[in-house]
Amino acid sequence: MLVIGLISGTSVDGIDAALVDISGTDTDLQVKFLAGDTYPYPTKLKEKILAICAGEALSMPQLADLDDAIALVFAQAAQHLQINHPSVELIGSHGQTVYHRPPQRRGEGFADILGYSLQLGRGAVIAELTKIPTISNFRAGDIAAKGHGAPLVPRIDAYLLSHPHESRCVQNIGGIGNVAYLPSRSHPHWLEKVRGWDTGPGNSLLDLAVQYLTNGTQTYDGDGNWAASGTPCHALVEKWLSEDYFQLPPPKSTGRELFGWEYLQNCLVDTNALNLNAADTLATLTELTVASIVHSYEAFLPQLPERVLLCGGGSRNLYLKRRLQELLAPIPVQTTDEVGLSANFKEAIAFAILAYWRMLNLPGNLPQATGATQQVLLGDVHLPM
Incomplete structure (x- = not known):
């Protein structure tokens, strides 16, 4: 059909x-x-x-x-x-x-x-x-x-992207991030072991920050190049990760109602207090997206996956992808394109x-x-x- x-x-x-x-x-x-x-x-x-x-x-x-x-x-x-x-x-x-x-x-x-x-x-x-x-x-x-x-996509991910012998996380990075954990199909009752939830912000805070920092002349950070030119403040990322949502066990979902304009304004109060420039601010917000994904895996998965497959607009953010690979090493971080399913x-x-x-x-x-x-x-x- x-x-x-x-x-x-x-x-x-x-x-x-x-x-x-x-x-x-x-x-x-x-x-x-x-x-x-x-x-x-x-x-x-x-x-x-x-x-x-x-x-x-x-x-x-x-x-x-x-x-x-x-x-x-x-x-x-x-x-x-x-x-x-x-x-x-x-x-x-x-x-x-x-x-x-x-x-x-x-x-x-x-x-x-x-x-x-x-x-x-x-x-x-x-x-x-x-x-x-x-x-x-x-x-x-x-x-x-x-x-x-x-999230509604984990059932589809299970049938299209699970592997006979390898556990995987399919990480969508849209405005909000969400994950599907796929155990290998060799496990008995493997479908019952599939899990999924919203990990937190994806591109939402990054896009809002770019619009704010450029007075609306830009809407996103192409390839993450602006953020890549800055240095993330890890102390701020740790502070932001204390947000209740990140500690809440799955199943869970979120949206712009939490990780939207008001949340960004609170983040900007923190970055301004430390006199972070625009590049450092974007690098720190990007690090929050990456760190929230890694924290979610470490806190709520039965075990870390053997491979991570990215999709959504955030999969094109090369700096974000590189930071995720660095924090999850030696787990390979690829896109779903590389296993035959369009990431875009x-x-x-x-x-x-x-x-x-x-x-x-x-x-x-x-x-x-x-x-x-x-x-x-x-x-x-x-x-x-």
């Missing part, structure tokens, strides 16, 4: 679209990547999304307009990607996350508070504009089962697969990663009229 996967992550860089040919079910899943591209948001739309993620209030009519505007650009991305390719049979659209609240376990005598996660870009609108069946709202089913609704479009590919599984009535979540009480079908089905 030819399927398009669509996602815009917490970095709001643009819409990643992947066209894949999928066959099999789950244990015999086969995926062939045919095409991929990233479609930037119109400037005003991106600014509006970022403002809302930072806490800007909006009315219900404004919310409806934004939902439709995001759906329109998602539909246009799907339409553009399928030009010169055979007819696509299905779209899986993650949409744009604008708010994420993890569930709260309140203990005996108190009712738990369900999580909540809002992705804009209505699947029904995408289906009607493209005339292609569309699956969206993937996180709601897991959240209803008392899960975090995130892996998340979009994942939501194509989740849509495919939904049409086959196969569960998409992994309860030990999301905290859900059971495996559930993920996504709402929207058929064009």
Whole structure:
């Protein structure tokens, strides 16, 4: 089946679209990547999304307009990607996350508070504009089962990237970092031993810092070159790692609600107090992302992996990758490209697969990663009229 996967992550860089040919079910899943591209948001739309993620209030009519505007650009991305390719049979659209609240376990005598996660870009609108069946709202089913609704990719990583004899960590570095721990398939009941959680900030603080330090003239640190010219302050990194989230055991999830503008401002108070220049500030924030990943592995994995595979935008940050390799040595740190799966479009590919599984009535979540009480079908089905 030819399927398009669509996602815009917490970095709001643009819409990643992947066209894949999928066959099999789950244990015999086969995926062939045919095409991929990233479609930037119109400037005003991106600014509006970022403002809302930072806490800007909006009315219900404004919310409806934004939902439709995001759906329109998602539909246009799907339409553009399928030009010169055979007819696509299905779209899986993650949409744009604008708010994420993890569930709260309140203990005996108190009712738990369900999580909540809002992705804009209505699947029904995408289906009607493209005339292609569309699956969206993937996180709601897991959240209803008392899960975090995130991360949803570990089940896919398990079937596509696990190894017969080698344990691996698949580390996505988007706006937020998340990991899937994959034991070797030689272990009995290996799928039950797969774990996953959000490790903390990925690119979110780095991109915000670059925008702040350049008065908005730059949006990211290309290849990590600016950070590489500085010197990280390890004492500050240790201080920042005392944040409660880093000590919280999995399953856990986070977002810009924690690691966003307000968090950055607190970090900048610390860097200014030590008179760190811009390069040293970026190097220190980059070190926080790297150190939070390493801390997460050392604190919560049953054992360190034998290989780490990076994906997402942060995998292109050469300085970040080098620092991660240095801290994890002698464990090799590569990208998923090096084992045959596009690092740039892996998340979009994942939501194509989740849509495919939904049409086959196969569960998409992994309860030990999301905290859900059971495996559930993920996504709402929207058929064009």
